[in-house]
Amino acid sequence: MNTVPLVGEPLALDLVNTRAHTPEGELDLLDDEAGFQAWIDAERGRLTPPHAPIELGALRSLRAHVSDAVEHARVGTPPPPAALAAIGEAQRAAPAHRELVWADGAVIASVRRPGDATARLLAELAEAAAELLTDPAIGKVHRCEGPDCRLLFLPAHPRRRWCSPARCGNRVRVARYYQRHRDSAS
Numbered sequence: 001m002n003t004v005p006l007v008g009e010p011l012a013l014d015l016v017n018t019r020a021h022t023p024e025g026e027l028d029l030l031d032d033e034a035g036f037q038a039w040i041d042a043e044r045g046r047l048t049p050p051h052a053p054i055e056l057g058a059l060r061s062l063r064a065h066v067s068d069a070v071e072h073a074r075v076g077t078p079p080p081p082a083a084l085a086a087i088g089e090a091q092r093a094a095p096a097h098r099e100l101v102w103a104d105g106a107v108i109a110s111v112r113r114p115g116d117a118t119a120r121l122l123a124e125l126a127e128a129a130a131e132l133l134t135d136p137a138i139g140k141v142h143r144c145e146g147p148d149c150r151l152l153f154l155p156a157h158p159r160r161r162w163c164s165p166a167r168c169g170n171r172v173r174v175a176r177y178y179q180r181h182r183d184s185a186s
Contacts, residue, residue: 090126
């Protein structure tokens, strides 16, 4: 089961959400290459796809640090210094720079990063985490109110309560419906 539970949130939240609780049980897309590839495919256009194998243990470690930092920052408490240090270290391992080339009659700038595929991916994700953590909207990040769901999202609408209306929202509405009918039958 390598279904990506939720994408389209800020990239740092999508990274945290690679670990989810589903009706079928726990899902960790970073446990194996197939899950990782499903997530990278779902993030197409938002992340630079790696062209070499990624050290999934390092990616899981960064995810844990980003998760800790986001969890604290979203409720207004100081993130653990170790989490912030790990995010900064990942950024420094493959800093972005613009490379200029002349092509088709114009100067074109491309973002380049030194390092291996893992360092480049971690740096890109760490930069996304830094952007989210420094954004005033971090205080608006919510945890899904669906039963047993731990996915995070940044609501575009202040009344949004679930990671997805089709996923958890529907489950909650169905559970309420059955509860009302069970109560009225008693």
